[in-house]
Amino acid sequence: MSITTIFEILLAAVVLGLGIWTIAVRETFSATVGFVTYGLLVALIWVRLEAVDVALTEAAIGGGLGGVLLLGAAARLRNADLVAGEAPGKLLRVSAAVLSGLTAAALAGAILLLPDPAPTLAPAALANSWATSLTNPVTNVLMAFRAMDTMLEKVVLLLAIIGVWSLAPDIAWGGHPGPRHQADPRGILAFLARLLPPVGIVVGIHIFWTGANHPGGAFQGGAILASMWLLVIMAGLIDTPPVSRRWLRFILIAGPSLFLVVGLGGLWFGTAFLSYPPSMAKPLILGIEVAMILTIAATLGLLLAGAPERNAKP
Amino acid sequence: MLPPAPALDAMTTTSGFLLVLSIIVPIAGVLLAFVLGDRYVKLVACGIVPLASAIAMAILFALPQSNGPLVYLLGAWPPPLGVALRADGLSAVMLAATAVVISGVAVFAAPDFSPASTQARTPFAFWILLLAIWAALNTIFLAGDLFTLYVALELLTFAAVPLVSLDGRAETLRAAMRYLLFALLGSVLYLMGTALIYGLYGTLDIVLLSRRVSAEPILLVAAALMTTGLLAKTALFPLHLWLPPAHAGAPAAASAILSGLVVKGSFFIAVRIWFNVMPGLPGFAATQLLAALGAAAIVFGSVVALRQERLKLLIAYSTLAQIGYLFLMFPLAFDAAGRFQNGGALAGGLLQAFSHATAKAAMFMAVGSIYASLGHDRIMGLRGAARALPLSVLTFALSGIALMGVPPSGASLAKDLLLRSAAGNGQWWWEIVLQTGGMFTAAYVVLVLAYALAPSDKPIALAGPTRLIRDAAPLVLALCSLLSGLVPWGPYLPIPHDIGSYLPSLGTLSKLLFPVLGGAILAILLSPWPHALGSSTARNTLATVVGPFRRGCLAFGNLVEKGNETLCQWPAASISLLLLALMFGALMLAAI
Numbered sequence: 023m024s025i026t027t028i029f030e031i032l033l034a035a036v037v038l039g040l041g042i043w044t045i046a047v048r049e050t051f052s053a054t055v056g057f058v059t060y061g062l063l064v065a066l067i068w069v070r071l072e073a074v075d076v077a078l079t080e081a082a083i084g085g086g087l088g089g090v091l092l093l094g095a096a097a098r099l100r101n102a103d104l105v106a107g108e109a110p111g112k113l114l115r116v117s118a119a120v121l122s123g124l125t126a127a128a129l130a131g132a133i134l135l136l137p138d139p140a141p142t143l144a145p146a147a148l149a150n151s152w153a154t155s156l157t158n159p160v161t162n163v164l165m166a167f168r169a170m171d172t173m174l175e176k177v178v179l180l181l182a183i184i185g186v187w188s189l190a191p192d193i194a195w196g197g198h199p200g201p202r203h204q205a206d207p208r209g210i211l212a213f214l215a216r217l218l219p220p221v222g223i224v225v226g227i228h229i230f231w232t233g234a235n236h237p238g239g240a241f242q243g244g245a246i247l248a249s250m251w252l253l254v255i256m257a258g259l260i261d262t263p264p265v266s267r268r269w270l271r272f273i274l275i276a277g278p279s280l281f282l283v284v285g286l287g288g289l290w291f292g293t294a295f296l297s298y299p300p301s302m303a304k305p306l307i308l309g310i311e312v313a314m315i316l317t318i319a320a321t322l323g324l325l326l327a328g329a330p331e332r333n334a335k336p
Numbered sequence: 337m338l339p340p341a342p343a344l345d346a347m348t349t350t351s352g353f354l355l356v357l358s359i360i361v362p363i364a365g366v367l368l369a370f371v372l373g374d375r376y377v378k379l380v381a382c383g384i385v386p387l388a389s390a391i392a393m394a395i396l397f398a399l400p401q402s403n404g405p406l407v408y409l410l411g412a413w414p415p416p417l418g419v420a421l422r423a424d425g426l427s428a429v430m431l432a433a434t435a436v437v438i439s440g441v442a443v444f445a446a447p448d449f450s451p452a453s454t455q456a457r458t459p460f461a462f463w464i465l466l467l468a469i470w471a472a473l474n475t476i477f478l479a480g481d482l483f484t485l486y487v488a489l490e491l492l493t494f495a496a497v498p499l500v501s502l503d504g505r506a507e508t509l510r511a512a513m514r515y516l517l518f519a520l521l522g523s524v525l526y527l528m529g530t531a532l533i534y535g536l537y538g539t540l541d542i543v544l545l546s547r548r549v550s551a552e553p554i555l556l557v558a559a560a561l562m563t564t565g566l567l568a569k570t571a572l573f574p575l576h577l578w579l580p581p582a583h584a585g586a587p588a589a590a591s592a593i594l595s596g597l598v599v600k601g602s603f604f605i606a607v608r609i610w611f612n613v614m615p616g617l618p619g620f621a622a623t624q625l626l627a628a629l630g631a632a633a634i635v636f637g638s639v640v641a642l643r644q645e646r647l648k649l650l651i652a653y654s655t656l657a658q659i660g661y662l663f664l665m666f667p668l669a670f671d672a673a674g675r676f677q678n679g680g681a682l683a684g685g686l687l688q689a690f691s692h693a694t695a696k697a698a699m700f701m702a703v704g705s706i707y708a709s710l711g712h713d714r715i716m717g718l719r720g721a722a723r724a725l726p727l728s729v730l731t732f733a734l735s736g737i738a739l740m741g742v743p744p745s746g747a748s749l750a751k752d753l754l755l756r757s758a759a760g761n762g763q764w765w766w767e768i769v770l771q772t773g774g775m776f777t778a779a780y781v782v783l784v785l786a787y788a789l790a791p792s793d794k795p796i797a798l799a800g801p802t803r804l805i806r807d808a809a810p811l812v813l814a815l816c817s818l819l820s821g822l823v824p825w826g827p828y829l830p831i832p833h834d835i836g837s838y839l840p841s842l843g844t845l846s847k848l849l850f851p852v853l854g855g856a857i858l859a860i861l862l863s864p865w866p867h868a869l870g871s872s873t874a875r876n877t878l879a880t881v882v883g884p885f886r887r888g889c890l891a892f893g894n895l896v897e898k899g900n901e902t903l904c905q906w907p908a909a910s911i912s913l914l915l916l917a918l919m920f921g922a923l924m925l926a927a928i
Contacts, residue, residue, distance in 0.1 A: 110907050114907050114911070117911055118907070118910070118911055118914075121911060121914035121915060121918065122914060124914075124918055125914055125917060125918060128557050128918070128921055129528070129557070129561075131553070131557075132532055132553065132554045132557040132558070133532075133535075135552075135553060135554050136532070136535045136536060136554060137535075137536065140535050140538070141535075141536070141537060141538025141539075142538055143416055143417055143538060143539070146416075146417045147417065150413075150417065166411060166413070167411065167413050167417050167418050167419075168418070168419055168483070168484075169410065169411055170410045170411075170419055170484065171419065171483060171484055171487050174363075174475065174484075174487045174488070174491060175487055175490075177363055177366065177367075177468070177471070177491060178487070178490050178491050178494055180366070180367075180370065181366075181465070181468055181491065181494040181495050181498075182494055184370070184460075184461055184464055184465065184498060185494060185497060185498040187457075187461070188457065188458075188460075188461040188498045188501070188502065189501070189504070189509070190457060191504070192457055192504070195456055195457040195460075196374075196456070266373065266374075268371070268373070271370060271371045271373060272371055274370065274371075275367045275370055275371050278363070278367060279367050279371075282360060282363065282364060282367070285360070286360075288411070289353060289356065293412040294348065294408070294409060294410065294411055294412035295353070295356045295360075295408070295410055295411070296410050296411040297411045297412045297413075298411075
């Protein structure tokens with residue numbers, strides 16, 4: 023048994039244990055910390071499975087932004103007077119446990135029975151990368167072969183924003199999302215909020231830029247940019263922008279809109295909707311991705327900031 | 337009738353670009369409305385609705401001209417690497433239903449959701465979400481790939497949930513949260529199944545999968561998970577805990593969309609998986625289970641609907657029953673050779689979906705008008721409504737008649753098709769369910785009409801003026817449903833030629849009287865409220881005769897309502913979800 027196998031077994035055991043602990047633990051705050059750690063360890067598993075793109079996304083969303091969201095929720099719930107519902111009866115618990123166990127067993131059985139080597143489209147994706155001149159197959163799948171799905175997913179993000187904003191009280195409509203954060207201007211948070219963003223922005227752009235040929239891309243880069251933005255907001259250095267601002271709306275739709283326009287160009291001048299002429303594929307895709315990283319960063323940041331709470335004119 | 341011509345599926349057909357347009361035109365509307373902001377949202381929607389309807393009509397015209405389904409390869413990449421859009425007859429029917437219902441709702445909602453009349457927040461969210469739902473549904477009806485279907489499901493969920501809590505009251509927020517959590521549970525199950533199928537076959541394209549599938553345990557596990565997830569999103573009994581509060585709490589125009597269209601999205605994907613991906617695999621027992629859930633939904637939904645005090649809740653529970661009706665086609669389309677047939681039963685199911693979409697949307701809007709005018713929607717306070725609001729009550733009555741399956745409604749044609757398949761398959765027990773279902777529908781329609789048509793002691797104070805155009809839209813939708821049995825569906829649905837002549841005859845009369853009389857009896861027996869016609873001597877004699885029997889029926893209704901309350905709790909609903917996934921898996925595995 024090699025050292026990596028031992029490490030993998032250990033990692034799997036810790037992830038499983040942490041998962042159970044996160045569900046079983048009573049305090050919201052502890053569960054959140056457990057969940058964030060869980061997300062980071064799952065990212066490690068993805069690295070071991072050589073799916074670095076997924077690992078980056080999992081770390082950014084499951085570990086990072088998801089954690090911030092849950093911590094915020096836990097902080098809000100701390101003051102709320104929670105009425106604990108009556109505990110479910112023994113029969114209910116046992117039947118839930120049995121049924122969950124059976125479902126998990128069926129899933130595990132199905133996964134163990136999967137053919138090995140798995141039938142895959144990876145060779146086809148690699149063989150067709152000439153069409154875009156990008157060598158990261160994941161980016162090719164997202165931006166060329168299954169571009170429609172990616173574009174629609176960006177519209178889902180926009181709908182999530184609309185859903186969050188629709189929770190605003192009518193008087194605050196168009197105003198600033200979330201509370202105005204105050205922090206000690208000489209404190210550690212303000213210090214970090216001045217120190218980290220320049221580094222974070224460079225890292226985010228780097229991850230986005232290398233996404234053309236290496237693991238990384240607009241989503242992972244956008245998540246890092248969003249976290250930098252949130253850090254500055256939480257340190258009270260800047261306020262969230264009012265949601266009625268036209269420039270903000272424009273950034274939020276830039277990604278899917280450019281995608282749509284390029285797609286229509288393909289329908290009109292080229293062979294099909296969302297087809298790129300091979301000579302121009304790389305600049306077109308990079309252009310869409312530049313718009314998308316801005317959209318993703320703004321969307322993720324605003325999703326975490328919450329519904330408009332304060333009027334634009336105080 | 338369209339043969340599933342797989343020979344042509346690997347290239348774009350001539351009119352294929354229409355399929356792309358039908359998805360991206362509403363999406364362009366969403367983006368444009370979002371960036372232009374509050375004042376122009378309605379204007380954008382007013383421009384997009386006719387345009388997208390015209391595209392849907394163009395697809396309806398183009399499909400019969402084409403030899404087989406319309407196909408479009410996105411990015412010119414053929415599956416399995418790329419993604420294809422395909423329109424067959426089923427897609428066409430559902431595209432039409434969506435276009436008709438959304439246009440009607442848009443006309444109805446125009447005065448309510450204009451930026452000048454209320455706060456800017458609700459019109460902004462409503463119109464954008466309306467367009468988003470349209471794009472999502474069109475994607476569901478056209479997508480040829482299981483993962484594209486997942487993305488479309490997500491689009492649909494994220495567009496539908498905020499509609500529930502549009503007016504911001506605490507109870508609607510709770511309803512929206514319930515809906516979101518349960519719908520996401522359904523999404524996760526569907527996604528897990530999709531991942532398993534990709535791991536097994538290396539493609540998610542529906543046509544390619546239909547050629548590669550074989551009776552393997554992994555596929556059946558995946559199918560069981562996906563089916564259960566979709567049932568949770570469709571709110572088939574017993575996975576309906578989210579539906580009544582969500583559909584009853586939303587504004588009327590939103591309820592019309594949620595009840596008429598949104599639940600049909602996940603239903604349609606279930607049809608695609610069972611009929612197109614694995615037509616030979618689910619096995620007899622699994623189809624029987626699916627329809628048994630449908631039958632239970634009819635009984636539960638109808639009995640609980642008859643016990644509601646509020647009209648909107650009554651209609652929400654009636655949606656529950658009608659969803660059950662949709663699933664009756666599965667065993668009837670399953671032939672003796674163990675394959676799903678692209679025949680009369682499937683056509684009946686889709687027609688049922690079409691007529692329910694139009695009729696239920698009309699019903700919710702009519703009730704919305706009644707609510708807005710009377711200031712309440714208590715069923716017992718409806719006396720005199722027919723005189724004060726004749727158009728709305730007429731719309732309610734017509735859509736109710738259409739739902740009961742009275743000729744020449746689409747539901748009636750659907751019922752004929754399903755009854756014929758049941759007789760052909762020798763599954764007589766579903767004939768009973770089909771007939772009873774019509775009677776139950778008649779029961780709650782008759783109950784409401786009995787109150788609405790009763791004269792009022794005091795004059796009714798209306799909250800505001802009624803607008804003709806507003807009330808005309810639901811009336812048109814109700815007529816659409818009522819007359820849809822006359823539409824030549826032949827080019828789209830496999831309907832036998834010898835069915836569907838609706839000349840007035842004795843048979844027609846009996847088809848009207850049979851459910852109405854049965855429904856009236858059911859309404860008297862099962863509704864706990866005092867009768868609308870008050871105490872006449874004839875009624876008193878009747879009461880003494882049927883009194884003990886009625887008490888028994890009321891006790892039964894009480895029991896059903898208690899059971900429903902338990903099923904609408906999270907623990908029971910979650911356990912039902914797991915149980916159903918396991919049962920479907922076990923039954924399908926047993927069939928190989």
